[in-house]
Amino acid sequence: FLFFTIREPSYILYSAFITAYTLFQLTLNGLAFQYLWPNSIWWANNCLPFFMAVIAFFCAFFFRVYLQTSRHYRKIDRFVLIALILPSMVLCVATLVIPYKYGIKIATINSMFFAFTLVPLAAYQAAKGSRVARFFLIGWTGLMLGIAAYTLKTFAVLPVNAVTTWSIQIGSSLMVVLVSLGLGD
Numbered sequence: 529f530l531f532f533t534i535r536e537p538s539y540i541l542y543s544a545f546i547t548a549y550t551l552f553q554l555t556l557n558g559l560a561f562q563y564l565w566p567n568s569i570w571w572a573n574n575c576l577p578f579f580m581a582v583i584a585f586f587c588a589f590f591f592r593v594y595l596q597t598s599r600h601y602r603k604i605d606r607f608v609l610i611a612l613i614l615p616s617m618v619l620c621v622a623t624l625v626i627p628y629k630y631g632i633k634i635a636t637i638n639s640m641f642f643a644f645t646l647v648p649l650a651a652y653q654a655a656k657g658s659r660v661a662r663f664f665l666i667g668w669t670g671l672m673l674g675i676a677a678y679t680l681k682t683f684a685v686l687p688v689n690a691v692t693t694w695s696i697q698i699g700s701s702l703m704v705v706l707v708s709l710g711l712g713d
Contacts, residue, residue: 544586668707
């Protein structure tokens with residue numbers, strides 16, 4: 529609604545990112561197959577790497593617009609465009625035509641590269657005084673900590689409890705709130 533009122537592209541890109549992330553989480557938990565596409569077996573078996581690529585695409589595009597890299601950080605802007613947005617766009621299509629076992633591996637590598645690349649880029653911009661980069665960096669760090677806690681729980685390094693079981697959702701919520709505050713700011 530804010531996009532239609534203000535006409536700021538970062539709002540629609542953020543909404544697309546959150547929608548893709550929500551569909552990814554629903555797919556990962558099995559709820560998407562159960563409630564959204566119970567009769568689409570092929571889609572249910574192949575959509576996880578697709579959503580991973582779509583998340584990377586929209587988040588990198590949002591990062592670029594939200595932090596105004598094309599205006600303030602031309603080298604970072606080119607890097608985000610060439611190393612994050614274009615490969616994710618190609619991967620969106622590729623995951624639908626290549627076998628799942630390759631698609632999920634490539635999408636996972638792309639997601640890891642993408643996730644850990646945005647942190648230093650946002651940190652650099654925050655160090656240069658960008659207020660919106662601080663919101664993004666803190667929110668994104670919350671998401672990364674949630675993912676790390678869930679991964680460590682999965683490998684039995686951390687105990688299984690409510691916090692570690694739902695740490696990805698907790699980190700996601702923190703990221704959504706903080707980046708939304710940054711958008712409002």
